[in-house]
Amino acid sequence: MFLKRKKSFWWQINYFLENRYLGYFLIFLICFLVFLYLQKESVFADPDAFYHLKISELISQKGMLLNFKWLPYTILNNYFTDHHFLYHLILAPLVSIFPFSGLKIATILLSSSLITIIYWFLRKRGVKYAFFFSLLLLFINPFLFRINLVKANSLSLIFLILGINCLLENKKWPLFVLSFLYVWSYGGWQLLPFISGIYCLIYFLNYRHKKIENFLSEVIGRFLKPIKNKSRWNLFFYSLIGCILGVIINPYFPKNLVFYWTQFVEIGVINYQKILNVGQEWYPYAYDSLLAGTGLIILILILGILFYFLYFKKNRIEDHLFLFLSVFFFVATLKSRRYVEYFIPFALIFSALKLSQVISFLNFKKYLISFYRKKRILFIIILIYFSITIPINLYLGFSGTRGQLLSGYDYKMFAQAMNWLKENTVKDEIIIHSSWDEFPMLFYYNDYNQYMAGLDPTFFYKADQEKYNLWSDFTQVKSKKSNKFIIHELKARYVLVSVGHDNLRRELEKDENFQKVYLDKYAAIYKWIGQN
Numbered sequence: 427m428f429l430k431r432k433k434s435f436w437w438q439i440n441y442f443l444e445n446r447y448l449g450y451f452l453i454f455l456i457c458f459l460v461f462l463y464l465q466k467e468s469v470f471a472d473p474d475a476f477y478h479l480k481i482s483e484l485i486s487q488k489g490m491l492l493n494f495k496w497l498p499y500t501i502l503n504n505y506f507t508d509h510h511f512l513y514h515l516i517l518a519p520l521v522s523i524f525p526f527s528g529l530k531i532a533t534i535l536l537s538s539s540l541i542t543i544i545y546w547f548l549r550k551r552g553v554k555y556a557f558f559f560s561l562l563l564l565f566i567n568p569f570l571f572r573i574n575l576v577k578a579n580s581l582s583l584i585f586l587i588l589g590i591n592c593l594l595e596n597k598k599w600p601l602f603v604l605s606f607l608y609v610w611s612y613g614g615w616q617l618l619p620f621i622s623g624i625y626c627l628i629y630f631l632n633y634r635h636k637k638i639e640n641f642l643s644e645v646i647g648r649f650l651k652p653i654k655n656k657s658r659w660n661l662f663f664y665s666l667i668g669c670i671l672g673v674i675i676n677p678y679f680p681k682n683l684v685f686y687w688t689q690f691v692e693i694g695v696i697n698y699q700k701i702l703n704v705g706q707e708w709y710p711y712a713y714d715s716l717l718a719g720t721g722l723i724i725l726i727l728i729l730g731i732l733f734y735f736l737y738f739k740k741n742r743i744e745d746h747l748f749l750f751l752s753v754f755f756f757v758a759t760l761k762s763r764r765y766v767e768y769f770i771p772f773a774l775i776f777s778a779l780k781l782s783q784v785i786s787f788l789n790f791k792k793y794l795i796s797f798y799r800k801k802r803i804l805f806i807i808i809l810i811y812f813s814i815t816i817p818i819n820l821y822l823g824f825s826g827t828r829g830q831l832l833s834g835y836d837y838k839m840f841a842q843a844m845n846w847l848k849e850n851t852v853k854d855e856i857i858i859h860s861s862w863d864e865f866p867m868l869f870y871y872n873d874y875n876q877y878m879a880g881l882d883p884t885f886f887y888k889a890d891q892e893k894y895n896l897w898s899d900f901t902q903v904k905s906k907k908s909n910k911f912i913i914h915e916l917k918a919r920y921v922l923v924s925v926g927h928d929n930l931r932r933e934l935e936k937d938e939n940f941q942k943v944y945l946d947k948y949a950a951i952y953k954w955i956g957q958n
Contacts, residue, residue, distance in 0.1 A: 449545070449549075449557055450542055450545070450546065452557075453541065453542055453545050453557060453560055453561065454538050454539070454541075454542045456561065456564075457537065457538035457541045457542065457564065458534060458535075458538045460564055461533075461534040461537050461538060461574060462534055463828075464570075464574055464827065464828055464831055465530045465533065465534055465574065465831070467831070467832055468526070468836065468837050469831070469832060469833075469834040469835060469836055469837070470576060470834050470835050470837070471571070471574070471575055471830060471831045471832075471833070471834035471835075472575045472576065472577065472834070472835075473835055473863050473864070473865075473866045473867055474575075474576065474577060474866055474881075475529065475575070475576035475577075475835075475866070476835075476866035476867045476869070476870040477865075477866035477869065477870070477880075477881065478510070478513070478514065478517060478529070478576055478577070479517075479521055479525060479526070479529050479576070479870060480866070480869055480870040480873070481508065481510075481514050482514045482515075482517040482518045482521045482522075482529075483518075483521055483522065483525065485514050485515060485518050486518040486519070486521070486522035487522075490508065490511065490677060491506075491508055492506075492677060492678070493506060494506035495854070495876065496869055496873060496875075496876050496877055496880075497865070497876070497877060497878075497879065497880050497881075497885065497886070498856065498876050499878060499879070499886055499889060499890055499893050499894075500879065500880070500885035500886045500889050501684065501685070501688060501885050501888055501889045502685075502880075502881070502885050503889070504681070505681045505682075505684040505685045505688075506678070506681070506685070507678040507681060507682040507685040507686070508678070509612065509613035509682075509685065509686075509689065510578050510611065510612060510613070511610050511611070512581075512607060512610045512611040513578040513581050513611050513612065516532065516536075516581070517529060517532045520532045526837050529576055530576070533574065533575075533576050533580075536580040536581055536584070537573045537574060537580045539580070539584060540573060540580040540583050540584050540587075541560055541561075541563055541564070542560075543584055543587050543588070544560050544563070544587060544771060544774075544775065545557060545560035547587050547590075547591060547775070548560060548775065548778055548779075550591065551744060551779060552782070553778045553779060553782040554782040554785055555778075555782070556778065556782075559774060559777075559778040562722075562723075562774060563770070563771065563774060564824070565722070565824055566719070566720065566722065566723055566770050567718075567719040567720075567824075567826045567827050567830075568711075568716075568719040568720060568763070568766040568767075568770065569766065569767060569770040569771065570824070570827040571827045571830050571831065572764075572766060572767040573767060574827065574831055578611065578612050579767050581611055581612065582608075582611070582612040582614060582617075583767065583768070583771060585604055585607070585608045585611065585612065585618065586617060586618060586621065586768075587771075588600075588604055589601060589604050589605070589608070589618045589621065589622070589665070590621065590625070590747070592604065592661075593621075593622060593625045593658075593661055593747075594625075594743065594744055596658060596661065598660060598661060598664045599664070601622070601661060601664050601665050601668070602664045602665070602667065602668040603668065604618070604668070605618050605619065605664070605665045605666075605667075605668025605669045605672065606668040606669070606671055606672040606675075607672070608668075608669065608672070609668075609669050609672025609673055609676070610672055610676070613686070613689050613690070614690070614694070615669055615672065616669070616690060617768075618665055618669065619662065619665045619666045619669050621747075621751065622661055622662045622664075622665035622666070623662045623666075624747065624750060624751075625658075625661065625662075625743070625747050626658050626659045626661055626662045628743060628746045628747055628750065629658050629743055630658075630659070632743055632746060673686070688884065688885065688888060692884055692888060693708075693882055693884045697762070698883075698884055698887065701887075702883045702884060702887055703862075703883065703898075704882065704883060704884070705863065705882065706763070707762065707763055707764035708762045708763075708764065709762065709763065710759075710760055710761055710762060710763060711759070711760075711763045711766075716759070716760075716763075716766075719766075719826075720766070720769075720770065723770050723773050723774060723777075724773075726773070726774070726777040726781075727752060727773045727776065727777050729777065729780075729781065730749075730773075730776055730777035730778075730779075730780040730781060731749065731780075733780045733781065733783070733784045734749060734780055737783075737784065740783065742779075744779060745776065745779055745780060745783075748772055748773075748775050748776035748779060749776050751768070751772040751776075752769065752772050752773040752776050755768040755769035755772055755773075756769045756773070835867060839867055839948050840864070840867045840868055840871055840924075840948060840949060841871050842946055843922065843944060843946060843948065843949045843951060844868055844871035844872035845871070845872070846943075846944045846951065847872055847874070847875055847920065847922075847951065848872050848874045848875070850943070851874075851875060851919075851920060853874055853875075854874075854875065854876050855875050855876065855918075855919070855920070856875070856876045856877065856878070856916070856917055856918045857875050857876070857877055857878070857918060857920050857921075857922055858878055858897065858900070858901070858916060858918045858920065858921040858922070859877060859878060859879075859901075859921075859922045859923075859924070860901050860921075860922065860923045860924050860927040860930055861901065861924065861927070862878070862879035862880055862881075862882070862883045862886070863880075864922075864924055865877050865879065865880025865881065866880065866881075868922070878897050878916070878918075879894070879897065883898075893915065893916065896912050896915055896916060897912075897916060899912075900912045900916075900930075901927070901930055902929070902930070903929045903930055903933045909933075909937055909939060909940075909956075910939065910956060910957075913954050913956075918954075919953055919954045920951060920952070920953055920954070921934060921940070921951070921952045921953075921954075922949055922950075922951050923949060923950050923951075923952065924948060924949045925947070925948055925949065931950060934952045938956075939954060939955060939956030940952040940953065940954060940955065940956075941953050941955045
C-alpha cells in the first residue's frame with residue numbers, strides 16, 4: 427500500500443490561509459472576537475454614538491428624518507441633512523431591538539467587514555501573506571480605536587476600498603453606483619472623486635512616461651493614438667457624476683448644499699479650532715503620541731518606500747496610487763488626528779504591495795540564509811530585537827485601545843437628569859447646557875426639549891455668532907454681560923451643568939437668581955428664578 431508523505435505543519439497552515447473561503451472566514455472571526463472583547467463594557471468612547479443611536483431609532487419608528495428642530499440656533503434648524511442616512515439605515519434593525527448592544531454589534535460587524543475587505547483587496551492584488559498584513563491592523567492603536575468608535579468610519583473605508591478596486595479594474599458603472607451611495611452614507615463623500623481623479627492622473631502620467639521611453643522607436647501617430655484609447659479619465663467623470671447625482675437626487679436637496687459647504691469646507695478644511703473649542707479629532711496629535719501609536723506602520727511604510735525607489739521600474743499603478751494616498755493622509759493627520767483612520771490602512775496596503783512584490787522577484791529565503799551565514803551574530807541580534815519589541819508594541823497598542831474605549835461615557839449618564847427636565851418643563855423649551863459635545867446624550871434621552879449647540883460648534887457659530895458668543899462666554903464664565911441679559915437673549919430658564927464644569931457651577935451657586943432644582947453624580951440643573 428502506497429503511503430503519502432505527511433504534509434508539514436507550515437504547509438498545512440499556508441494551505442488553510444490560502445484557501446479562499448477559509449481565509450475570509452478566519453480573518454472575519456478573529457476580528458469579530460477581538461472587537462467583541464473591546465466593546466463588551468457599557469460605555470461609548472465618543473458621545474456621537476448617542477446621536478447615531480437616536481437617529482437610527484427615529485428612522486426605525488418614523489422613517490427618514492427631514493427636519494431637525496432640536497438645535498434651533500444652529501444652521502441645522504433650516505439646513506439639516508442626514509449625511510449618514512444609509513449608515514443609520516444599516517444600524518436601524520439592530521438598534522430597534524437591542525438599542526445599546528445592537529449599536530455595538532453593528533459597529534463590530536462593520537469593523538470586521540472592513541478588515542476582511544482589505545484582506546480581499548490584497549489577495550486580488552496577489553499580495554503574499556495578505557492574511558498577516560491584514561491582521562496587523564488589529565495592533566495599530568489609533569486605527570483600532572477609530573474603527574471601534576460608533577461612527578461611519580469603517581463604512582467610509584469600505585466604500586473607498588471597493589471604489590479603488592473599481593478604478594484598478596476599470597469598472598465604470600459599479601464605480602458610479604458606489605459614488606452615488608457614498609453620498610448617502612458619509613459626509614466625506616468628496617474623497618472618492620478626489621481619489622478617482624488622482625488615479626486617472628497617475629494612470630495617464632505613467633502610460634505617457636512609458637511611451638516617452640520608447641519615443642525614438644515609434645512614430646508620432648502611434649504615440650498619440652494609444653494615449654487616447656488607453657485614457658481612463660472617464661472613470662473620474664463616472665465617480666464625479668455619481669456623487670453629483672447623489673447630492674441632487676436627494677430628499678435634502680437643495681438644503682444639503684449649505685450643509686455640505688459647512689461640513690466639508692468650514693469644518694473640514696478651514697476649521698475654526700483657533701476660535702472655537704471643536705472636537706478633539708480635529709486637533710493634531712502630539713508628535714510623540716503619533717509616533718508611539720503608528721511607529722510600526724511608519725517603519726513598514728519606510729521599508730516599502732525604499733523598495734519603491736530601489737525597483738522603480740517595477741512599480742505598478744496601484745503602487746503609485748497608494749504611495750500618494752499614504753503621504754497625503756499622513757500630512758492630513760499632522761493637521762487633524764481624524765485622518766489617521768485613512769493613513770494607516772492605505773500605508774499598510776502600499777507596504778504590503780511593495781514587500782510582496784520584492785519577495786516575489788527576489789529569492790528572499792535564499793537571501794536570509796546567505797545573510798545568516800555571513801553575519802550570524804548580527805542576524806541573531808536583529809532577530810532577538812524584533813522578537814522582543816514587536817510583541818511589546820503590539821500588546822501596548824491593543825491594551826492602549828482598550829483603555830481608551832473604557833474611558834468613555836456610561837450608557838445612563840444623563841438619563842435621570844433628562845427625565846426630570848421632561849417632567850418639569852414645557853415642550854420644546856430650550857435648555858442651556860455646559861458644553862456642545864453633551865448634546866448627543868441629552869438628545870438621546872430627551873427629544874422633548876431643545877438645546878443650544880451640538881454635533882459641532884461651527885453649526886451654531888456660523889448661524890448666529892452673537893448668540894454663540896453669549897452662550898460660550900456664559901458657560902465658560904467669561905461673560906462681561908449680566909446673567910440676566912444672557913438668559914433673556916437665549917430665551918432659556920434652565921441650565922444643565924455636567925460634572926467637571928466647576929467654574930460654571932460656582933457661578934450659578936452664588937447667583938441668587940438661580941435655584942438648584944436637580945442634582946446627581948453626573949449633572950446639576952439650575953432654574954432661573956429672577957426677573958426677566
